[in-house]
Amino acid sequence: MSTSLSSSVSRPSDQAPAVLRAHAETAYAAELDALAAADDRPRPERWRLSPWAVATYLLGGTLPDGTVVTPKYVGPRRIVEVAVTTLATDRALLLLGVPGTAKTWVSEHLAAAVSGDSTLLVQGTAGTPEEAIRYGWNYARLLAEGPSREALVPSPVLRAMAEGKTARVEELTRIPADVQDTLITILSEKTLPIPELGEEVQAVRGFNLIATANDRDRGVNELSSALRRRFNTVVLPLPATLDDEVSIVARRVSELGRSLDLPEPPSALTEIQRVVTVFRELRAGVTADGRTKLKSPSGTLSTAEAISVVTNGLALAAHFGDGQLRAGDVAAGLLGAVVRDPATDRLIWQEYLESVVRERTDWKDFYRSCRDAAAL
Template identity: 85%
Template sequence: MLRPHAEHAFAHELAALAAADDRPRPERWRLSPWAVATYLLGGTLPDGTVVSPKYVGPRRIVEVAVATLATDRALLLLGVPGTAKTWLSEHLAAAVSGDSTLLVQGTAGTPEEAIRYGWNYARLLAHGPSRAALVPGPVMRAMAEGMTARVEELTRIPADVQDTLITVLSEKTLPVPELGEEVQAVHGFNLIATANDRDRGVNELSSALRRRFNTVVLPLPADADAEVDIVARRVDQLGRSLRLPAAPEGYEEIRRVVTVFRELREGVTADGRTQLKSPSGTLSTAEAISVVTGGLALAAHFGDGVLRPGDVAAGILGAVVRDPASDPVVWQEYLETVVRERAGWKDFYRACREVGA
């Protein structure tokens, strides 16, 4: 598979954690909260199994998220684009329930049926409303089976559809008025939602719905070293999935991409001496991963397999210049005042000038 679900990609780690886990587990959880946190943050088990970190960030954030899922409150992961909200959501569901696929993808067109249930219209027309004609949605399935459901980009969903979750989260029940029945949640059920704080004002959560969530804000990586580590790990995973050759000398270019993104994102150079204008885009860690992965593909198929400035320059330009009116000015100013004068960056400067010409 091009992109296996977390529970398949890391099945050996989950199995090793389950075998070594002797701590209390909430009902229907595959692992104890301690083991879930270890799966996310990484560690070495007594049998020598190395658990790779899935999330690089403050440990307390992960502990709060896991503890929330062990209560009757739902979890809302909030942050700017690229702070690993979806990634963390998927791995939490995989570790807790062994299944990360009970997913509702939020968009402006997400209907109420996506959260509640739909109908098999052939059976509905032939026999009328019945259990056999009902098609449960991911949330209904999670309630009935004691699993973890996921709702991505909650604030992209229309407000009236969002409010479908209020009864689910407060009463732990989902009415089916057509059948005169209801589905009640069993132990183990909970819900993880993600929201992009750049989408504030799109479809704000009502106060009634927000009260049903415990909100955990995911920060951007604290420093350049942490961000470089995240990018390098994910690029390695993606490269192996796409069967790209490893870039033996690519670490310098990864650090360079991260440095450019961080400086433009924060509006100041790493040494704090030069104030910069920030472009309209977010320049997130996820975008840095995309730029480096694209560079690896260029190096593999059109170069000598070594990641070089020319392989990442076009990707950086595409990530920075989103608004054709203002962003080119920001980028050119950064190139000429920072990149051009930075020791050891001449090759990178020339590559960026070439793609921007």
């Protein structure tokens, strides 16, 4: 006797299961609705909001009715404006940056604000097939009935073309080059031929595509010049200042903590500032005061990784401590983020602890916790 997973979980029949992470258009539905109600500017066809309102949604602001729109991206306003404007033209948008610069986050929120749907997504990997971008087939129907519209399985890109929405391709440079080039006809002609049916799908107004890519990870496939010309490239930089990065980490950690039902700590700012300071100094290869040069480890030490380290620390504090985030809660996660190559990164980390962290009088607890974690 088999039992389905859903039936084995006890809950009231009228209560929907809580998802771990809601899509942007669901999580921020109230803000999007308030922006739509207040938005009196021209909107491109099939856009949920005007370009001005999309930029406000990403950058934050206060609406005339008092609704506070939380910032989704902390960075130069012009970057967001260029990205939004690109989507209002016939050019596709390529968000480029080192790992952890919020490319996927920005891509999702742009699609949510423009189309009200961020789910038309192709996740790029080394094994992504051409069918993930074009279309596939229901082989049972294909064998039984032959090629037909009913047997065709549309890709997220094909659906976006037919519905006039925004498609997303994550990690474009991880996709094999010959599969990448499947996008050339789609982006240049705004058409996807289906030779098996003797038909084509033409993109309706409102369709566009956002791709993300970085050139720092292993397994990167360079974009062909023909494909790169179809994109307007916007480079997302690392946060410019310590305060900016601390603000980003604090906001995302708070959101993640709520989704995981972690109690809000009395204050986590001190440890967040320390983690971000460590990441920024090791990334830059110099201390914040510019006096001491440092060796940089092999990892990227991105903002996303800082968020992960602090969130894990909050979970430790909540489940195995008193709820107050302390140095000991983030030390092990910090060690794991910095030391990716045990042969070289461990020496770099130890040198940083002894020459920099140890000398900071108000970091004594942090130094001891990190040293103890490294000794385990």
